[in-house]
Amino acid sequence: MAEPEVKAAEQEMLAGFLKSNETTGEINTADNKRAVIITRDLWKALTDAASERLAAEFDDVLYSAGLAWGAHAYAEFNKGVSSSQKTLYHIRNMGLSDFKQQFNTYLTCHGWGRFDIYQKHEIIFVDLFSSAFPEMVERHDAMTCSLMAGFFSGFFTELIGVELSCIELRCAGAGAEKCTFLVADSGITSSVRKWLIKGRTSDEIVEAIAAKEYQGKK
Amino acid sequence: MAGDEQQKKPYDETMESAKLFEDIKQSKAKQASNTEGHLKAQPAKAAPQTSAEREGPDRPSPGEKGKATEASIGELFSNLVKMSPQEKIRIEDHSIGSLFKKYLSKRG
Numbered sequence: 001m002a003e004p005e006v007k008a009a010e011q012e013m014l015a016g017f018l019k020s021n022e023t024t025g026e027i028n029t030a031d032n033k034r035a036v037i038i039t040r041d042l043w044k045a046l047t048d049a050a051s052e053r054l055a056a057e058f059d060d061v062l063y064s065a066g067l068a069w070g071a072h073a074y075a076e077f078n079k080g081v082s083s084s085q086k087t088l089y090h091i092r093n094m095g096l097s098d099f100k101q102q103f104n105t106y107l108t109c110h111g112w113g114r115f116d117i118y119q120k121h122e123i124i125f126v127d128l129f130s131s132a133f134p135e136m137v138e139r140h141d142a143m144t145c146s147l148m149a150g151f152f153s154g155f156f157t158e159l160i161g162v163e164l165s166c167i168e169l170r171c172a173g174a175g176a177e178k179c180t181f182l183v184a185d186s187g188i189t190s191s192v193r194k195w196l197i198k199g200r201t202s203d204e205i206v207e208a209i210a211a212k213e214y215q216g217k218k
Numbered sequence: 219m220a221g222d223e224q225q226k227k228p229y230d231e232t233m234e235s236a237k238l239f240e241d242i243k244q245s246k247a248k249q250a251s252n253t254e255g256h257l258k259a260q261p262a263k264a265a266p267q268t269s270a271e272r273e274g275p276d277r278p279s280p281g282e283k284g285k286a287t288e289a290s291i292g293e294l295f296s297n298l299v300k301m302s303p304q305e306k307i308r309i310e311d312h313s314i315g316s317l318f319k320k321y322l323s324k325r326g
Contacts, residue, residue, distance in 0.1 A: 090292070091291065092290060092291060092292030093290050093292060094290055094291050095288045095289075095290055095291075096288060096289050096290065096291055096293075096294060097288065099290075099291040117291075117294065119294055119297070122297040122298070122301065123298070124294065124295060124298060156295070159291070159292075159295075160292065160295045160298075160299065161307065161308040161310055162295070162298070162299050162302050162306055162307050162308065163302075163306040163307075163308070164298070164302075183298070184298060184301075185298070185301060185302050185303070185306065187303075
């Protein structure tokens with residue numbers, strides 16, 4: 001590919017997520033929110049510093065930040081959907097495929113990845129493909145997506161009207177092809193957390209959920 | 219004169235009822251011939267080919283059926299909601315009574 005063609009393609013891809021105003025010098029997201037571009041090194045330094053400072057609580061802080069972000073994202077998503085679908089009483093009544101399509105558009109226009117949601121053994125699972133967070137963190141030895149787990153927890157809690165918890169079962173940061181999250185009551189997610197600490201794999205955990213092992217540990 | 223009227227009355231009633239009976243008979247015959255003609259005028263309908271045609275227009279097409287039965291995002295979470303403890307379910311009261319709740323609680 002010739003050099004000018006590569007440049008044009010890069011500009012177009014960037015334009016999908018961000019818009020820059022040459023007069024004001026502002027950079028905005030697709031839905032007109034201010035954005036800041038920082039280098040990967042600065043990002044890494046910031047996360048390393050926070051991780052060092054917060055130690056064991058780092059994941060909890062990320063989860064809490066994600067929770068607030070998810071609740072806010074729900075309000076924004078709700079506003080967008082309500083304005084385009086006037087007859088819809090509540091987002092809960094949206095058809096599953098329509099919801100997936102709209103929510104995927106919302107996530108991808110911000111560059112957060114593509115998502116899928118499904119039910120298995122009466123528990124909700126969320127898959128996140130091409131998630132931005134593990135790519136930014138650049139760790140390949142652990143699950144890193146507490147921020148995204150908090151995000152899904154906050155979003156679906158607002159959507160369903162029930163306090164839900166979310167935990168990551170497998171992570172692209174730990175070598176999986178996608179990040180998989182489990183959305184359930186906090187009693188179940190705390191059992192899953194214990195199983196993960198004990199070293200059980202995601203497949204073993206899914207089997208344990210199918211066998212309703214969490215009921216005995218409540 | 220009065221005797222004449224008394225004599226005529228039963229005769230007239232019989233005549234009228236006979237006439238009425240004849241009218242009904244004629245109109246029924248006319249209706250039957252009309253229906254026959256209407257049926258004859260209609261071209262023969264082709265045998266229904268698809269299952270949707272066989273079961274009539276009220277049956278939704280496969281695509282429509284899929285749309286009608288597709289679960290909503292809220293329904294996907296229904297099991298989870300059932301499993302959740304009561305205290306974690308946020309009560310969303312949209313009733314008219316909810317607007318007056320604070321006044322009711324003040325009254326105690």
